Amino acid sequence: MTRKPLTYSGVPLDRAAELRADADRIARLLKSATARFVPVWTQRHLIAGTTPDQTRAVTLEYSESVLEAAAVSPVFLGFDGDTPWFALGLKDSETPPQIGPGEFRILNEVVSLLPAREAATLAYARAMVIWHANHMHCGRCGSPAASTEGGHSRTCTNSACGHRSFPRTDPAVITLIEDQAGERALMGRQAKWVNGMYSTIAGFVEPGESLEESVMRETYEETGVRVADVRYLASQPWPFPASIMLGFRAKAVTTEINLVDDELEDCQWFTREDLRAFGKPGTPHADKRLPNPFSISRFLVDTWLAEKP
Ligand SMILES: [Zn+2]
The missing domain is CATH 3.90.79.10 (Nucleoside Triphosphate Pyrophosphohydrolase)
Structure with missing residues (x-):
């Protein structure tokens, strides 16, 4: 029996994990004209439209102000064709940041309106951003931890420790x-x-x-x-x-x-x-x-x- 993938699986990106260790390449991709950013603010995504045929996840292009709004370095999610995708964890704020059209919504509340591919990508971005937000410090020695490998690990900045941690599921x-x-x-x-x-x-x-x-x-x-x-x-x-x-x-x-x-x-x-x-x-x-x-x-x-x- 064949069946379509369950919701939130089937992310339509090539994760290109082999590139994550190449920090220069990731930095160039981040600032490329084609890069797409999936904003995540207080566990919410930017969503435009209210009916199924109109509803879309809003993604952003690279700009200095987009990077300035980030709480952590953007996470490299992978490629859609030649287009590099990143998750952008935005700083906490009392009111939603004015960063693009639409409204910040909880994914489970809008999932039935979204194309399956978008829902899967948003779920992936959300998971990565939440992991970073909850692991700002080293779990072993308590020193600040830095985002490494395109955001797919965090490494303790205390050179005597150097503990690395990876996204948890x-x-x-x-x-x-x-x-x-x-x-x-x-x-x-x-x-x-x-x-x-x-x-x-x-x-x-x-x-x-x-x-x-x-x-x-x-x-x-x-x-x-x-x-x-x-x-x-x-x-x-x-x-x-x-x-x-x-x-x-x-x-x-x-x-x-x-x-x-x-x-x-x-x-x-x-x-x-x-x-x-x-x-x-x-x-x-x-x-x-x-x-x-x-x-x-x-x-x-x-x-x-x-x-x-
Ligand atoms: Zn440490």
């Missing part, structure tokens, strides 16, 4: 758990989510465990259900702020629900018929909704729904 597992017959799926919701939304079961991988062990532990902690037969399905970059979601299917060994760690406010078993009725007036599930269409959780649910009528 925190692995999180997310799992559609079905009962032994494959007729019901386990879905939960957190109190802070939008009203009525239920999702598959997710949590962060801890040091010292395999992904499969993480699925088993997280599911038990959140729902009290024991699972086995954990199978990997797909993954999705999730830079909110720094994760990659690893999608699984697993089989329940027990079915009794017990909200062990109180992370979920509710958790239930749903049949396919139940899930298809989510949001449908006149059904017991009219007040519920499926995960957002661009999320891997929705992909896991849709894949499961498609397996049986």
Whole structure:
């Protein structure tokens, strides 16, 4: 089965990682007439237009004032053809910087309006800018750290230390758990989510465990259900702020629900018929909704729904 890449994957750039160590080349690309900059301000992107056929991410051309607005050196993202792309982390300010047309918006709130290629590039830029903002100092000795390798590492400026760190992506597992017959799926919701939304079961991988062990532990902690037969399905970059979601299917060994760690406010078993009725007036599930269409959780649910009528 072929399918289109999950939202936020499929960045349409050649990352050209072999160039990152060539500081002179990167500096020339930065000031070239074709260079494009993706501005990121307080984790928001500059977006113009309000309807799907008009909405576009705004990118900037090189100018001295663009560089002066940056909080950290622009990060080399790669090439689109001959065009070099950079992420531009802007300085914090009370009001949005007047740097181009449009409005600064949170990516997850505008993603459904954007072309998939733009959404993926913005997610990549966002992840890099957030990493720099959170790693201004060396984690080993506390001295200032400098952006190196085109922004793909930071190096401690204390020559006695010299510690280098690299952009982090925190692995999180997310799992559609079905009962032994494959007729019901386990879905939960957190109190802070939008009203009525239920999702598959997710949590962060801890040091010292395999992904499969993480699925088993997280599911038990959140729902009290024991699972086995954990199978990997797909993954999705999730830079909110720094994760990659690893999608699984697993089989329940027990079915009794017990909200062990109180992370979920509710958790239930749903049949396919139940899930298809989510949001449908006149059904017991009219007040519920499926995960957002661009999320891997929705992909896991849709894949499961498609397996049986
Ligand atoms: Zn250091």
